[in-house]
Amino acid sequence: MKTVTLYTLSTCPWCHKAKKFFTDRHVPFSDTDFDLADQATQAKILKELDAAGATGFPYAKIGDKVIVGYQPDAYAKALSS
Amino acid sequence: METESRKKALQYFFEKIVAPLGFKFTPDAELKDFLLEQEVVLEKKHGIPYCPCQPLRNERARDMRIVCPCIPYNRPYFDSIKRCWCGLFVHQDVTDPDSLPQLPPGDVHS
Numbered sequence: 001m002k003t004v005t006l007y008t009l010s011t012c013p014w015c016h017k018a019k020k021f022f023t024d025r026h027v028p029f030s031d032t033d034f035d036l037a038d039q040a041t042q043a044k045i046l047k048e049l050d051a052a053g054a055t056g057f058p059y060a061k062i063g064d065k066v067i068v069g070y071q072p073d074a075y076a077k078a079l080s081s
Numbered sequence: 082m083e084t085e086s087r088k089k090a091l092q093y094f095f096e097k098i099v100a101p102l103g104f105k106f107t108p109d110a111e112l113k114d115f116l117l118e119q120e121v122v123l124e125k126k127h128g129i130p131y132c133p134c135q136p137l138r139n140e141r142a143r144d145m146r147i148v149c150p151c152i153p154y155n156r157p158y159f160d161s162i163k164r165c166w167c168g169l170f171v172h173q174d175v176t177d178p179d180s181l182p183q184l185p186p187g188d189v190h191s
Contacts, residue, residue, distance in 0.1 A: 011119035011133035012167065013112060014183050034136050046138060055158075055184060056134055056166050069184030 002063035002079060004029035007045050009057045010036055014070035018058040021072050027079065088117040091130060095150050095170075102152050104159075104170040107178045116169045120149055134167040 004022060008015035010033045022029045034045050034057065049059055054068040061067075062078035092106070099105065107113050119133035131137060135147040146154040152165060159165050163172040164181050171178050 009134060009136065011123060013115055014134060014168075042136075046136065049136070057136065069182070071183070 001028070003061070004079075005061040006031040007049070007057060007059040008033050012057050015058040017070045017072075018060060018075075021070075021075055025079075084118060084121050087121045087124070088114070091117055091120060091149075099150050099152060099170050100173075102150075102156075103173055104150075104152055104165070105173045105175075107164070107168055107171050108176060109168070109178050112168055112178070116167050132165075132167055 004027055006015075006018060006022070006029055008018065008031055015033075019029075019031060032041060032045065034042055037045070045059075052059075052066050052068070054066070056069060058070055059066070059068055060075065060078075062075065063081075065078040065081075067074045067078060096106065116133055120130035123133060124130040127137070130149045131144065132147040132149055132151055135151075137144055137147075150165070150170060152159055152170060155165070159170075160172075162182055162184065163175055164170065164178065166183075168178060168181075168183070171181065175181065
């Protein structure tokens with residue numbers, strides 16, 4: 001099974017939907033709420049987002065694929081590819 | 082100030098700002114209520130109702146560009162998806178916000 005990592009915001013409804021997508025499908029994932037993280041973690045996440053040219057949250061890493069925004073079709077495709 | 086009354090106040094002010102820009106509140110009442118509540122949470126925490134879906138960078142110039150309603154700072158991007166990042170505002174002709182992407186589909190990287 002591919003490793004799934006999510007960067008999210010606790011205030012963002014799209015991030016809640018992304019977590020629900022993986023939870024509903026019983027796909028294990030690790031998740032960090034950017035806004036609740038410490039400064040060092042925030043800096044690390046921002047560096048990663050900027051390097052990927054990401055414009056917002058949720059930020060999902062599925063295997064070697066990065067998907068920005070809540071995109072259930074892209075999540076499903078990345079999980080099955 | 083109580084959360085509910087502040088939500089109403091933000092709604093009142095925002096409506097006057099976004100209408101001349103060609104936007105309106107999302108017709109999704111549940112989403113609108115949730116997002117306004119998150120903005121009140123952010124306002125209580127930071128003193129400013131920032132976008133609930135964008136990261137605060139502690140860089141004033143960048144952070145001011147995500148103060149709600151941030152349409153004027155991100156207009157071309159929002160026009161391309163007919164909504165703002167969090168979805169609180171949509172183009173005035175939008176009746177089905179669920180049909181709109183959160184971000185352009187091109188934001189998939191490998």
